[in-house]
Amino acid sequence: MQNYAFEMNDVSIRYPHFKMEGLNLSLPQGQVMGLVGVNGAGKSTTIRILMGLVKADSGQVKALGYNLPEHQVQAKYDIGFASDDMRLYKSQTLQWHMDFIKSIYPKFDSAYAADLLKRFDLIADQQIKGISHGQRVKACLLLVLARRPKLLILDEPTTGLDPVAREEVICELADILLDDERSVLFSSHNTHDIEKLSDQIAFLDRGKLLALQDKESYLESWARFRCQINNTSSESVLGAVSIKRNGQIAEIVTAQYSPHYVAQLQQAGFSVLEQHRMSLEEIFVANIKRSR
Amino acid sequence: MTFGLFLSNTDKKPMYLQIVEQITSKVLIGDWPADMPLPSIRELAASTQVSVITVKRAYLELERAGVIVTQAGKGSYVSANTDLNQQLRRQEFEQQLADTINLGKQLQLSDEQIIDCVAQQLLMQTSLKSGVKAGEQ
Amino acid sequence: MTTLFKNTNMIKRLIIKDWELMKKGIAGYMAAGIVTIGIMGMATEITFNVGAILMITLLIVIGARSAVESIVNEKKDQTMPFILSLPISPQHYALAKLLSNLVLYIVPWLILVLGMLAVIISTPIYNGVIPLVVLVSVYILAAYCCYLATALLTYSEGFTIAVMIVTNLLINAFIIGIMRMPEINQTFKAATASWNSTSLTILAAELGFTCVILVLTAYLQQRKTNFL
Secondary structure, rough: OOOOEEEEEEEEEEOEEEEEEEEEEEEEEEOOEEEEEOOOOHHHHHHHHHOOOOOOEEEEEEEEEEEOOOOOHHHOOOOEEEEEOOOOOOOHHHHHHHHHHHHHOOOOOOHHHHHHHHHHOOOOOOEEEHHHHHHHHHHHHHHHHHOOOOEEEEEEOOOOOHHHHHHHHHHHHHHOOOOOOOOEEEEEHHHHHHHHHOOOOEEEEEOOOEEEEEEEHHHHHHHEEEEEEEEEOOOOOOOEEEEEEOOEEEEEEEOOOOOOOOHHHHOOOOOEHHHHHHHHOHHHHHHHHOOO | OOOOOOOOOOOOHHHHHHHHHHHHHHHOOOOOOOOEEOOOOOHHHHHHHHOOHHHHHHHHHHOOOOOOEEEEOEEEEEEOOOOOHHHHHHHHHHHHHHHHHHHHHHOOOOHHHHHHHHHHHHHHHHHHHHHOOOOOO | OOOOOOHHHHHHEEEHHHHHHHHHHHHHHHHHHHHHHHHHHHOOHHHHHHHHHHHHHHHHHHHHHHHHHHHHHHHOOOOOOHOOOOOOHHHHHHHHHHHHHHHHHHHHHHHHHHHHHHHHHHOOOHHHHHHHHHHHHHHHHHHHHHHHHHHHHHOOOOHHHHHHHHHHHHHHHHHHHHOOOOOHHHOOOOOOOOOOOHHHHHHHHHHHEEEHHHHHHHHHHHOOEEEO
């Protein structure tokens, strides 16, 4: 039987200016899911529902086998959550926060925390009000990582970090990959980080799930061609997401790439000059343009 | 520790292919000898900061190409196949030749022109090395 | 299952956390309170009146500060996502907030009020003033509960401050109002404190009102489904 880190079945929620309907999203245990979407796409709402902080109007939500929001207390013992809008108590030190977390979670690993402190270049006795944005984000992550939660939920963990801090954070996240019982859900509009670490890509836009697929086949299904066209070229090609023409050259983007696709293009009168893979960022933009 | 793999985000090749190529070349050079156990998929993923699914795919491709052997429950090993070296080099040669031909096509060269170019290149190399006696095995 | 994980331990942790965050401030106010009680203890009419005004101000400030600092700022400073990520339900979090604020206000309030009463009894000040002191102190407690409720239910700085201003403006009206009542006025300068039906009725009304506010707050908190 497949174990799931979380499952959302047919989840709907309505706000005055936002609605999410019939969302189905689940993550097998041991995998990393990247949640991609523009601001306001519903990433944070999804995450809040998963943390039991917002009750969906309908649908079932389970995390680590517990029903949410009813059994969120048990679930949250094994979930670690950090978001970029999370703040610590300004008047207290990081050490105070570590002691506080340790008093709640017996599993908090002080040795690992000390290790992270060094690697993240943080000072335990410094008051939170004196530290920079990047250090604060790393401090929040330290508090979460040192308990080794079974499910890590990170809302924009790398937003606003400088490249060095981002590298440090990614490096620690990668460490989680070693354990096949630990799962990660992270949202980001930095598609780069998601492209690197995720096994699954979930694409949200305006409260709808545009795609949910394993990253390798997802990236592979998209391709961009530069073609030469002639008078016999047809107007459209099967599976093309966009066709841009300029003089005798056309750029075609497809979301249904297979080795036969080049032949299909040829038949439609487009002779392929170049073929490119697309980065997640390019796919992201193309996908949103298509769906709107 | 990255197990000696140097992966790049700016490389045009997909990540799994970079892993396949770099491991293949390690085996070719002999840095990774026959029967050497490979790092587990999760170990390699964590150390290179690449997702598990990507490494999984790379290992599958490597297995298909005969570079590594995977045994259920035991992990993966460098293949002990003795012809492997020859086979791999042959594969690499074919790959590079295919790339060259593609480039030629982009330059709008006809098939005959491409064959001519190859013939010319062969001729030049033999005349250059005629005195030295070509050293390639 | 839920009963298995009775969350009293977590609620206790959060109350201790609030105490740790506020203890410095509370210590400062207690020091100021002792000075104020000392001034009242000089037992001249002027010092007693000055002390009483200072004490009223102090009791209001302690309440205002705790409500703003521990509730409104939790939202404004975005420490709420941090706390809500801990193994606690939003409903229990709200309950913990209500309890910690009550405890962290009622304890200093009680110490200061008892201190005042002790000074009144042990010095030549007319003990007849005691009902008045008690009624005003309980009024301040009830007012505190009003803006505590506002803070807990709205997490809005604006509404909370509005309720603070209204209840504090009414305090003058309240004092003048009860001073004009003959039953209180006539016993005011007596040597002993005399409780009569009027003062006891007012006290009961104040306490009843406070309880209703608190119970209503706890009830409404538990019905909330969306947090953050």
